[in-house]
Amino acid sequence: MLARVIFAIFLLLALLGDARIFLFVLNRVVFGSHRQERNPWGWLMYVTVPLLIVFSALTTTWLIIAAAVGMYWIFTRIRALAFPHPPLAGVLDAPPEIIRLRKAHIPFAWLRRLGAHNDVYDIEVTCHEIFIDDLPESLDGYRIAFLTDTHVASFMRRGFYREVVAQMQRFDPNVILLGGDFVTWRRHIPLMTELLLTDLSARDGVFAVLGNHDYWAGAEEVMNAMRARDVRFLINEAVNLPLQIVGIDEVYRGDPNVEKAFAAIDPAQPCIGVSHHPDVIDLLGSHRIDLLLCGHTHGGQIRFPFFGAVVVPSRHEAEFAAGFHRVRNVLMYVSRGIGAIPPLRILCRPEVATFVLRRGQRTQ
DSSP states (O other): OHHHHHHHHHHHHHHHHHHHHHHHIIIIIITTSOOSSSOTTTTHHHHHHHHHHHHHHHOHHHHHHHHHHHHHHHHHHHHHHHSOOOOOTTEEEEEEEEEESSOOSSOOHHHHHTTOSOGGGEEEEEEEEEEETTOOGGGTTOEEEEEOOOOBOTTSOHHHHHHHHHHHHHTOOSEEEEOSOOBSSGGGHHHHHHHHHSSOOOTTOEEEOOOHHHHHHHHHHHHHHHHTTTEEEOSSEEEESSSEEEEEOOSSSSOOOHHHHTTTOOTTSOEEEEESOGGGGGGOTTOOEEEEEEOSSGGGSBEETTTEEOOOOSTTGGGGSSEEEEETTEEEEEOOOSOOSSSOOBSOOOEEEEEEEEESOTTO
């Protein structure tokens, strides 16, 4: 009996390891590296699983390897949950506000906490104070609203987009930054400008970068439609408002040129950056960015209890799925965005991210 239990656990670990290997291929190879409109690695989604099944069924050595991978995955998750990263210096998070646009369709709260609820219409407004040592006194209290991965589509409730815009305007931002992936399909570009941009405004303007889906849908059409609503694009370009803001192009289909983007940036002054994909962090070198805003990951979109985000299209996988990360001299925030294709979010609410800049105390 004991031998059967041990063997069952071994098989379960092997299956878990096969799943982790598949996710590695999916995240890093299929989703995480291609620049072409037609993904050259898409076939791996269909052949990897059968190959893993064949290897596991026919090769004892592979079963041992897969079981070891599964055990390591469980160990890393236990360690991450038991010893979470300490709060980053220079960041103060306020309790988020949740706006639920429909009633929960599952009556039991404990089931919802396990993922038995679609969060797609539960908007989470997050607010963060960012402390910068040499921020000019005139910029103390400067307000930034960030919205990304809207993926506007006709099958989503129009009231959802209107509420997102209303929450951003309620924050009364000095500047609004948009992180790309405004649409998934070209036919929704007019709908996007109507629903997102009609009432969107900030004192110092609205600035944007493109996402990979914008390139696939038609970059020029997206930019022309948004420029007609007074949105300015920062494609490897900087602007000097009361605050320096730099935009870096998308890493999948764009042409990120960091040196060009920073050509007019004064490194002795605070700088806010925006780019669609968090993997841009690998390109920044020693350039100073006091706050880099990214999206693309959707926070994983579908999260699992214990395992968290598993499908994250990045070479770093779930490491930069969402939230704050300090890499060298850059503080990066990855927003979960608001869009969902398909319209399903599990344990991962759509997010409107807001930031207030504060003078001093970053290094304390």
